[in-house]
Amino acid sequence: MCTGPINPPMTLLNVISYTSYFIRFLKTPEGYDITTLQAHRTAQEAEYMSMLNATEVGEAGQFLSTLLLLQGAAAVADEDRNILIPKLRQWQRSFNGLASDVSERCLAILTDDPNMRSMMSSVKSMIERKLVQCNGPGCSLRLRSTGADLLQCARCKSVVYCGPEHQRVDWPTHKAVCFPTTY
Ligand SMILES: [Zn+2]
Numbered sequence: 655m656c657t658g659p660i661n662p663p664m665t666l667l668n669v670i671s672y673t674s675y676f677i678r679f680l681k682t683p684e685g686y687d688i689t690t691l692q693a694h695r696t697a698q699e700a701e702y703m704s705m706l707n708a709t710e711v712g713e714a715g716q717f718l719s720t721l722l723l724l725q726g727a728a729a730v731a732d733e734d735r736n737i738l739i740p741k742l743r744q745w746q747r748s749f750n751g752l753a754s755d756v757s758e759r760c761l762a763i764l765t766d767d768p769n770m771r772s773m774m775s776s777v778k779s780m781i782e783r784k785l786v787q788c789n790g791p792g793c794s795l796r797l798r799s800t801g802a803d804l805l806q807c808a809r810c811k812s813v814v815y816c817g818p819e820h821q822r823v824d825w826p827t828h829k830a831v832c833f834p835t836t837y
């Protein structure tokens with residue numbers, strides 16, 4: 655089994671990392687160590703990654719930056735952070751496009767860059783929105799009209815609604831991606 659920072663399912667991971675299932679999983683005890691582990695793998699393989707092409711570094715960096723964004727830089731061991739920061743600076747300069755952008759994003763979080771702080775926090779709320787904002791079409795409510803918490807889809811527990819009406823309206827769309835979860 656490949657345990658490096660880059661492997662065939664990486665593209666798939668980048669797609670699912672923006673779903674509410676993955677975001678909710680990251681908040682469970684089982685999901686908590688993923689950022690620590692992925693940062694460690696990336697640090698260990700940093701020399702090897704410098705020899706890869708921009709697409710591969712971009713994919714790996716995108717996954718790491720999503721994890722860092724959602725779980726925070728505190729999850730990264732100091733030893734790994736000390737390896738990653740100079741490498742990310744190098745990748746930011748030597749690559750173009752996504753690889754450069756995601757390296758910059760990882761750096762901003764790892765160094766808590768004050769110029770990037772508000773941008774990173776708005777991206778984070780955008781990603782987490784599905785878990786806290788009504789999934790009804792065009793609805794942005796974060797509380798029910800009574801002030802109570804939004805209703806959770808009983809089956810997947812990964813989307814919320816301001817009431818039964820929006821759940822009903824959204825069901826034809828949501829049912830395609832709704833499945834029971836055990837975490
Ligand atoms: Zn559901």
Ligand SMILES: [Zn+2]
Binds near residue numbers: 816
């Ligand atoms: Zn609604």
